[in-house]
Amino acid sequence: MLAEAIHSFADSGNQGLLLWGMRQAKRPPSPDYPLGWGKAVFFWSFIVALVLFSLGGLFSVYEGWHKLHEPAELSYPWVAVGILVFGLVAESISMRACLAEVRKVQGNRSLWRWFRESRQSELVVILGEDFAALVGLALALAAVLLAILSGDPMWDALGSIAIGAVLILVAAGLGIEIKGLLIGQSADPEVEARMRRLLDGSDDVEAIYKIITLQLGTSVMVAVKAKMRGASAEELVAGINRCETALRAEFPEIQWLFFEPDVAD
Numbered sequence: 001m002l003a004e005a006i007h008s009f010a011d012s013g014n015q016g017l018l019l020w021g022m023r024q025a026k027r028p029p030s031p032d033y034p035l036g037w038g039k040a041v042f043f044w045s046f047i048v049a050l051v052l053f054s055l056g057g058l059f060s061v062y063e064g065w066h067k068l069h070e071p072a073e074l075s076y077p078w079v080a081v082g083i084l085v086f087g088l089v090a091e092s093i094s095m096r097a098c099l100a101e102v103r104k105v106q107g108n109r110s111l112w113r114w115f116r117e118s119r120q121s122e123l124v125v126i127l128g129e130d131f132a133a134l135v136g137l138a139l140a141l142a143a144v145l146l147a148i149l150s151g152d153p154m155w156d157a158l159g160s161i162a163i164g165a166v167l168i169l170v171a172a173g174l175g176i177e178i179k180g181l182l183i184g185q186s187a188d189p190e191v192e193a194r195m196r197r198l199l200d201g202s203d204d205v206e207a208i209y210k211i212i213t214l215q216l217g218t219s220v221m222v223a224v225k226a227k228m229r230g231a232s233a234e235e236l237v238a239g240i241n242r243c244e245t246a247l248r249a250e251f252p253e254i255q256w257l258f259f260e261p262d263v264a265d
Helices: 002-025 040-069 077-106 111-117 121-150 154-183 189-200 233-250
Strands: 205-216 219-228 254-261
Touching (some): 002 040, 002 154, 189 219
């Protein structure tokens, strides 16, 4: 119960960090930050993973190890069962809401593939936290029930260690995913593929040499190098403008768009 209480406390603080990161990400570009503050949400998402690892995971493992070496009788075990059952119901509602948001952007991908490819760090973190919370509550409930039925508090200690192991694994997974975004990951592969298809279908583009995208929080930077149709400079500029207008209309998340015409890659 103490392990789950600390986990819940850390989760509540983590939501505050994510909200702070999302607020910072909305700050406008400046001379010092010409591409804006979009990546701030990635930084705070990474901090959340660290908090989940340290305050949640490591503490739970320590608590379980401590109880194994200094066992104590359970106090008010059925009260603990009632609290954990309520927690499972509440967390299931939270997970359902999170999955509803994920389905809006998941497309035809599996949940695991979406988790690996998604550029929405805040949604990835919330999904990871909700998953860890549900598994942790289930483990805590099982451990308490086993301790009640067997009369052996060892199960309570093992439950704390199991909760800590789950939190550490989830935190490590979140950290690995967010690391790529912090370094400078491209836009979602499906989004990038749609951009290429749109330009391929344009009457103004003869060949696409390269498309480079960079995820900046909820916005995207796009750089395109292409061979354009058009005999004069005016026709070339008009063609580029039409391509840019089409891209921005189809992908409103584009904040920065650079278009380089060329005759070879």
